Amino acid sequence: MTQSRHAEPLPLGDNGLPYSKGLMARALITTGLSTERAYELARRIELDLDQRGMRSIELDRVQELAVEVLGVDDGTAAIGRLRRFGDLQKLELPIILLVGGSTGTGKSTVATEAAYRLGITRVTSTDFVRGTMRAFFSEEFMPAIHHSSFEAGARLKDAGREDAPDYVVRGFLEQTRNVLVGVRASMERALQEGWSIVLEGVHLVPGMLPRAIEGALVVQCVLAVEDEQEHAGHFFVRDAASDGVRALDKYLEGLGEIRQIQDFIVERARKLGVPVIENEDMERTLGEVMELVLEGAERVQRVEP
Incomplete structure (x- = not known):
């Protein structure tokens, strides 16, 4: 039988093992x-x-x-x-943790560390899903997935027009609807195998994925960075950590569009009651994410017969 996650008992030295x-x-x-x-x-x-x-x-x-x-x-x-x-x-249900938020809000770092703390070995990003889909579907057939989330709107015919100020969000949503096909497939596979999984990405838009799935504990949150200068600083940190693998200038030039998408995601999250976590301090953010998981598990355990 597949284990949903690597869950260990509290390390008190029980079961014949010495305290560690x-x-x-x-x-x-x-x-x-x-x-x-x-x-x-x-x-x-x-x-x-x-x-x-x-x-x-x-x-x-x-x-x-x-x-x-x-x-x-x-x-x-x-x-x-x-x-x-x-x-x-002791929870026997698989956990599906969804960490959303705009580009540059620290999603991948938080998701990876949360997975480690929860004993979950499967972590994936919606951008990875988009990259996989891009290899199978040509730009002519599915154009939206061939651009970054904040650039997808630029290919729309009315992009940049004063009478169509929402083209950034519309392009992003078109891409999101495409990417979520692959994301749902990943979730379904995890549930079929009884795996726990952490998914992170800008495409995990509140209301576009189910917040409750029978046979699983689903926990969703959105990360945000309210201060624009601090948000820009995240890209400098990421650039240094990745030795420039991701083009810094591209993200700084697109910061306005990235912030538009953040505003849309945060507003939608608050309307739908999805927790929004201001990612000012990584440890505090992780603490809030873990608290959401603990609260979710307690709700499930209260209704179990």
Whole structure:
């Protein structure tokens, strides 16, 4: 039987295995604790076990130590999240996490890290789907997919006309409808195999994909960068990280169109109740994404017989 994700029990040293400081720190980081504080608590747990000559620890004792190390409020909150994460690991349904947002909002970084924290090994982007489709369908047959999302509108006949200011969004939506055919196929394959999957991309427009699928936990969010200068800065960071693989000038020149698409996606998300996360700080953003997954799992578990 295919495993939907690599779910591990809380690393308390149960089932004959000794306590692992590294695994505990990773679990704590997954719940939103900073790396420094997570390792500080994990080391304190290790010391406690050594002093008592034990190989495993109870979660109640972990909470006592968390309060000692982190303080009452932070310690209680951290272990509360750890308990919830343990419950999530018991969830037998596959998870489909959809991370949308305009170009340059940090979707791929957030999606990859969220997948790691959730134990999900399958991560794909709608741009990868678009690239695959582009190899099979000529520009003459399906022109919209042969351009970047923010450039797709430029090929429309009324592009740039004052009486057609929405051509950027219309071109983007035409491309989105094409790309989502492949995205839906990816989701259907994952469900057939019982896989969990993280999908990220500009084409995950709220309302154009189902937010609830029988037999799966679907969690959707949209990332945004409100400040235009900060948004532009993301492209400089990405350019440096990729050694210039992606043409920086192209994105900076298209920033106005990229921002138009962001405004459209964010407005649509808010109308439909899809969470919009302002991606100012990566750790905080990841914490919010993880919280959405935990909340979704709790809703599913409450209705299970």
